[in-house]
Amino acid sequence: MGRYVVRRLLQAIPVLLGTTFLIFTLVYWLPGDPIQALAGDRAVDPVFRATMREMFHLDEPLVVQYGYYIQGILSGDFGTTFRGLPVSTIFEGKFQITLNLAMMALVIEAIVGIGLGLIAALRRGKAADTAILAFTLLLVSIPTLVSGFVLQLVLGLQLKTSTGIDFFPVAGTSEGWRSYLLPGIVLAGTSIAYLTRLTRTSLMETLRADYVRTAVAKGMPRRRVLGRHALRNSLIPLVTYLGADLGTLMSGAVITETIFNLNGIGRQLVDSVYLSENSVVVGIVTVLVLIFIAANLIVDLLYAVLDPRIRYE
């Protein structure tokens, strides 16, 4: 186990260096003048420009600039905003909102996705299975962009006007955990579909496995065969999928936060893009990518805990 963890941690280092370098190279190569962007639409004083280029090491070669960038990341410096504040101050409060949203989506995804997947697998080929598969097809096909607005309209407003039920706040975070309910459902949408299908195939595969047949041959009651022997094995890919999905959900929260006016880092990203505040954009993307990589790393370690074949490698 120890060796596996160390090896996996070491493997993560080149990926971290590689992705940050990739992001940095994109910034370096792509058109767009960072100083001009800093000044907005006003003309830039040449002296100021020279000072800034010096200050941000813009005249150094790519690799040297990358060195400064990495040095910054390691010391928690993700760049500077418009007003000269460190990008990291922007995360205060906003990070929590995005994390809340992603967690809400994850909980919804786990309950609905695993639940539907189990039903589908146990009723394989029956009407319930077909209906659930069709439902996942629909879920995958409706982009967040669409489901966000439609649910806002139907659940948030029409439900209130027609029945008086005001359960789903449609914007902001003033209502505590309920504020995250509707955006959570929207954000979870596609993931629910994937998790449902993964659960279905995973359980169907384990149900066909020889060791499940052995459990039946041992005279174990059906409940125990399913609940202990089959489920324990089919859960492994599901738990790892969910873990990795936390990173995906956080980085995918951009649209959902925009639609539901949640003041998280996704929305901040969009605002910064709109204001051409590229240093903030790069800073936020870097953080999200790091979270994404970290989530995948944690999942791999989790895998080892769940599957003894890897634990004792």
Next chain:
Amino acid sequence: MKNPSVDTHLLPADSGSIGTEPLLAVDNLHVEFTTRQGVARAVNGVSYALNAGETLAVLGESGSGKSVTAQAIMGILDMPPARIPKGEIRFRGTDLLQLSEAQRSQIRGQQIAMIFQDALSALNPVFTVGWQIAEMFRVHKGMSKKAAYAKAVELMDRVRIPAAKQRVNDYPHQFSGGMRQRIMIAMSIALDPDVLIADEPTTALDVTVQAQIMELLAELQRESNMGMILITHDLGVVADVADKIAVMYGGRIVENAPVHDIYRNAAHPYTKGLLESIPRVDMKGQELYAIKGLPPNLLDMPTGCAFHPRCPFRQDDCVTDVPALHEISGTRSSACHYWREVLDGTAG
């Protein structure tokens, strides 16, 4: 036992000794599978019987129906796609096919147990071997965790796994192939079953380990007087352990005989072919015989005798008439129109 009513009035413990009823009797069993391409008749009227302390070897190639018959006895066929339209499986006089699922799961593992071919995939990878053996005692006997684990160690000792006490908390993948099969055996004999079905128990193992496992099985059988059904495609494995042999082809039994009779002289061309395809020291240098052609397609069985497309002694009526199982002697039968000729070597 969790459900004492089952074994008191359905399975009287001494009914095996009443009259001529054997311990386990398969009678005219039919099994078919519904597939997208049609109905595959995997087992077509198989009958065999097993007495306590006896070993019956069921011989045949893939698709002959030997494993399907065993799975029907265990009640572990997936139904659907499988279906049992006809036949009886009597255990101590009771037809298992008439029992409820709950009653059958009381018999499985406790009175009829099974060993599978590939122990690595047949053991659950995420539980320790101790847990998997102890489960038998915990679920069927309601034992405490501690007592059940002690029993598990005892069993691992009995199947001669070295350092059983230390290894009880290891996972299946940490054992060698032979050791894994021993664990499978320990699990199957945990509750002293009356019948043990071993489905190609040594096929996945090295030759040296094969012999050890077969020896272990034979020894355990002698100690406990169980009846054993040994399913195999390998005639070589059978000679030392089996008392009688049933040869299957295309879902039917083509020859039934005491083991020594068959080795002396086959009464069915298929058995003859099998015997001649065993490498033998005294035939060194000669070309090894192989049965020509392919096993029959279960969806599209040949007319008449299922073996006729591959039979070197084929006559016209083999193509049209299904041969009955002719009784040759009290213990021997053959499903060949020309068994006499095959037996005295004048056929063909």
Next chain:
Amino acid sequence: MSDTLTEQKPKSVKPPKQKKPASLWSDAWYDLRRSKVFIIAAVMIAVLVVMSIIPGLFSSVNAFDPTTCDLTKARQGVSAAHIFGTDNQGCDTYSRVIYGARISIMVGVFSTLVTTLIGGLLGLLAGFYGRWTDTILSRVAEIFFAIPSTLGALLILALVGRENAGIWTVVVALSVLAWPMVLRIMRAAVMSAKSQDYVLAARALGAGPGRLMGRHILPNALAPVIVVATMNMGVFIAAEAALSFLGVGIQSPDISWGLMIADARNRFLQAPEALLFPALFLSLTVLAFVMLGDAVRDALDPKLR
């Protein structure tokens, strides 16, 4: 060998009517023609493709002509003159939705082409040559893979700037981060095809690397790549809408469903039609490609069903 039927079904049982040896492709085509999902998806896609090539067939109003818009008729509901209503500028939503198909289809098709060609070629090389070729390509792919693709595309487009944004920048931004997925799949498929007996035999008979890859490996490794490519098409279309919605993708006066949704957003509650109709078309388009991908996967790999 265990002789359970399920195991030997695929080998010994062939559809009885088929005379010629059934290849993967002819089997798949046989299955596809009988799949309702495939037929529905194919019809939907065919209509969308025609719509994107000749939008005039579906709409008498040219959506690119600003004189067709009438500000005094902005944000109207469904009527006989405007069956999908009108938007903020008083333009006919129906004709704009029809004309918007082109961008979606083009982004979907071209992003899929680029990623499949690049990822497929590199995957073929990595899988075929193995060793350091594989190590380098796989490591590089892993790095690209670690950046969520919509997020990466957003970054790229933000850096490129709105003044340079357009259909081709969107295609590039989406493709830059999506090709490694194709590489992974192609690599795995090639590696398993490579160890098949007939490939080993061809190699032993002296077939060169080009012939091995082209004649023996590629045809047998293509199936999973085709499945993923089909499914990606829908993913790219949804991503384009999201990027355009966020303001970094397609820019006005081009017409994109994502852009239409963004425009209608602020008046969504007063005039939901202007948002819901492009949203409906977007969902139907994605649905068509997802269904197509599903049907193709079922036909090419019955095991996954």
